[in-house]
Amino acid sequence: MSGLKSLLAAGAALWVFAAGTAWADEGMWPVEAFPSAAVKAKYGVTVDKAFLDRIRGASARIPGCSAGVVSKDGLMQTNYHCVESCAGNLSTPENDYFVKGFLTSARSEEKQCPGMWAEILQSVDDVTARVNAAGAGKTGAALVQALSAETAAIEKEACANQTGFRCQVISFYDGGQYKTYKFRRYDDVRLVFAPEFKTGFFGGDPDNFNFPRFNLDISYIRLYEGGKPASTPVHYKWNPSAPKAGEPIFVPGNPGTTQRQLTMAQLNFLRSTSLLAEHTQRSELRGKFLRLEQESPDAARLVSDTLIGLENSFKVYFGRLKVLLDDAFVGKKAKEEADLRARVAANPQLAQEIGDPWAEVERAYAAYGDLYLPYYFLETNAGGGSTLFGYARSLVRAAAEREKPAAERLPGYDDAALQRLAGSMGAATKIEPELERVYLGHWLSKSREYLTADDPNTKLLLGRDAPEAKARALVAGTRLGDPAVRKALLEGGMAAVQASDDPLIQLALAVDPAARAVRRQVEQTVTGPTAAALSRVARARFAAYGDTLYPDATFSLRVTYGQVTGWSERGKEIPPFTTLGGLYGRATGQAPYDLPQSWFKAENRVNKDTVFNFSGNADIIGGASGSPTLNAKGEVIGAVFDGNIWSLGGAYGYDPTMNRSVHVAASGIQEALLKVYGREALVKELNGK
């Protein structure tokens, strides 16, 4: 489920990586670079300008997910898991939409999702030369700082004096290209339809990233403008016919992050150092929350959302680790790198220009080995997931950063970001002290475990305290759960922060110099040199392979193609389809296989042969959740909502034999909307009536 919700926030990448030679049906293609000729040759399907223009105009990104416009009145289809938090926010004890589902009969019943937005691409502007000029002659931390400042300045200019737009500079091909993406931004997005949690997340964590699958992970939302449904003349056509095996499919959406151009030194670092350490800690934290869930029904409710997200991340990173321990996969990556290096070596002029960036990255990552643990515990994972510590750190840093000129600030503290920060500091977010204690205790105890008791950073974090006791004291003593307190500290600046006796503010202040120091060291010896080296690797790749390249995923619009297909595992064929009958068969009455009563009431009406979920070989990754699945005519025949367990290796490369996308079929959606939920009006709108 949340499988494909973007993991951008999880800090998986230090920067955005890029570019690769394509295997069969591989590639997350920008619309302007879609390989129509290859598709024509392989599938006999014509993907013309009209097809691609419709994709550009009818595809949206929403927080962490993708969506497709499916009617002239702003109706969009996405996944249930992409609106789950909206359903939660709109729920009250009397109207629990997790239990009832969110069902509207008229547009007047549609409710705005708090904080939800949608962005549809309007224009793309190449700013490569300008960004490169800003970085020219700089290295290490200075280069990182210069690129960050110039990017912020371009974004500010591009959207100056315009409301209803969002401008974002995106780096493609390891800095080989920088483009400003300008989006039409909708801040009024309303919920139209969501099934019950037990239907939308049927199968729960055990079925997540698995197939066969039986999950109505679908929802409908609507764009509003000026309080009215937005007019959307460009939209996808609905086709509720069952998909057929081998049928070509197209998936336009916003895959979040891939790192397919990592060098072997980087892949090795991931598997032996960072992924392994973080996976280990995440497994333990998962155990803590799973135990907490067993303590009482209240505890189970308290921890439910946290656990869904955590178990999803667990599978994602475990999948990545496993693929990096797969000899065949790693061998293929090594062969690719060796091939590129051989091509460079065979061309003296190119070799002269490129140098040996692979060795430079290897040196940078050797240095990273000594910096990684303090960088992780003090900087990238400081607070271990605690919302309260996050507030404390932001308040401490905002106080320091806003006194500096724009070009010298840390990323995330430019004027626009500080304004957003003021908003979030003042918002009445619900804090759960028990979860905070678990996060902080885990962070402090793992810091001591990995850094060891003798490390000065451990002493900085713990003094003479025990981790769990310190976590309890921090949560008991802090007042940062109160928006008024946070607001006063933000407005009071450094003087107020330094005068505060709040224990979390004091901890964040005490840790900040060491955290900034290790951050700067990483920029200077790892991030900066690696960025410089990788841009030369990218140049080598263009020289060697020309235009067969697609950039790594950047949570911006891409189109991937393939077909409806199962796969073979341990000598067993996994067929690509499941039916609604299979859903009933799987319903044991025990969570997460406890189908709601609505389905049993409708059981006699439902056609059990209806195709419900299906698998395909579309090359997708987290962020693509909610993307429409299109047929050869560009009609919606479903929605992507997950990948199989092998798709997780897609972060580093596409394996055509095992990597599979998982979809809800339009046939199953329409049968459910009509027979189970009685949503005739919605089905009519989908069918353009």
Next chain:
Amino acid sequence: MSGLKSLLAAGAALWVFAAGTAWADEGMWPVEAFPSAAVKAKYGVTVDKAFLDRIRGASARIPGCSAGVVSKDGLMQTNYHCVESCAGNLSTPENDYFVKGFLTSARSEEKQCPGMWAEILQSVDDVTARVNAAGAGKTGAALVQALSAETAAIEKEACANQTGFRCQVISFYDGGQYKTYKFRRYDDVRLVFAPEFKTGFFGGDPDNFNFPRFNLDISYIRLYEGGKPASTPVHYKWNPSAPKAGEPIFVPGNPGTTQRQLTMAQLNFLRSTSLLAEHTQRSELRGKFLRLEQESPDAARLVSDTLIGLENSFKVYFGRLKVLLDDAFVGKKAKEEADLRARVAANPQLAQEIGDPWAEVERAYAAYGDLYLPYYFLETNAGGGSTLFGYARSLVRAAAEREKPAAERLPGYDDAALQRLAGSMGAATKIEPELERVYLGHWLSKSREYLTADDPNTKLLLGRDAPEAKARALVAGTRLGDPAVRKALLEGGMAAVQASDDPLIQLALAVDPAARAVRRQVEQTVTGPTAAALSRVARARFAAYGDTLYPDATFSLRVTYGQVTGWSERGKEIPPFTTLGGLYGRATGQAPYDLPQSWFKAENRVNKDTVFNFSGNADIIGGASGSPTLNAKGEVIGAVFDGNIWSLGGAYGYDPTMNRSVHVAASGIQEALLKVYGREALVKELNGK
């Protein structure tokens, strides 16, 4: 702490592996093969027959650990963590030896440790020809069965009609040698001295496998015969002088298991499949118990022992996984294998005889990939650590096995073993329902997660139940916690077992056919073929390297040598010594750094410059815990109690630059015994007075 307690029970190995070329100071040498000439050349120390005879006569193995006889009256020195469960068994609410320590002033106060035994080697008999004859012409599961049956028969004969002895057939060099070890067995072992838990395990899990270290992980026990202290004319001399940097050391003990001769295919399987999956599950289970520990003071007491063992295993296997992800380490192993294969290839006659066992192992392990998960969940880890499920399985299997002739039974169900089983079924072992629920719930939910919900084995285990609910129901419904119930089922045989309505018996019965089937498949396609192939690898190694080989550890007597030395890590020198002053400096008052009052009362008397713990480069592994550390004269200058984090890779190979043993110094022990605990009589006995 429990760092070096043997992990034999953890099922790390399917069989015992063997033999290797030695690096500097590497090797766990049998007494009869000790490399005295190399030691003389390197350290100028003469290790003569008298030296080795004393080692043979004064070294003991005890459950999971090693010990050294240190007086003429049967006094033995071992670690605190080797008698921790004894101290627990002897404790009452009024006399809690964890809190008070166990301090005797006279022999009459020494108390027998329930279940404790000690074994001292008497004779060794080569039975290679007989065992080989039993296996001749057999392959696969039939070979495994034949070797197991013949071994049991030899042991029975060798100890026939003799009480006070234990006979064990041990396989060395991958079946290159089989030897019957006959031990003098002591079943009356009494506790003489143990410090408080907080002293014996000072630094707890955070300091475990780390150094610098400040841990009085020491205890004294005594052998009794006929109700009186045993006479032990052969014993080690005590020398409480502080160790010196560079001083040669000798460590005689019983290292448990190493797997230094695994082929690259096996190492790859460990890191990418079994170690990774088991480490991941163990991390999660650790989180569950750590959370349980936070629930209440009662819960913390309940879980304490379990957590100590689990966190120790966690570090052990995490350490192994890390070393298998270290390119330098794995590269060295690959080079060794390539060298051996090249030597075989260069000798046509040898090549003809040896064939390609490496390819055979690789094929066997490729097949193991498909069998590993069901084998793990149904067979090797069935019950996930639940004592109650262990009873159920043993009862079900004993009922079936005892109806068969000896040669056809599963290992562990010969007549002697069935007799031991009757004893343990009748013993009043304490069962903690909460821990049982956690173990069973974890096992059932991880089975579903790894096998997936669609696997027939998952359906066999769960039916339509949810894992946690099923675990609760099993624990609530079973009566196997009652020794009388277990005894009746054991005596009632298959009829009683099949008639039982106990839910755990029913589960064990339902799972047994599938578990036996996958076990047999593994024997047939993995264990059997691998054993046959590895014995040819061992033969190749003998042919290539001659007598520079030592066998893999087998929890039998070995001697390792080296020197007192620190190491260098991330450019920082780690000095080899700590002092009693350092212990006081580290005591924060917060667990696990909360030193007991006894030490603060004695603070003025204690010489803080006394060397307390030290590190050396002795090549040790779990099981060596409690081994005496000897100087060049064969005198006791300390005791091994742990290794550094890098020593964990010692399972697969010895890294001379990083692998370090960790010792308590006799100087620190004597200072503590006299100044903190006032044990003058014990110190006099140690000093032969």
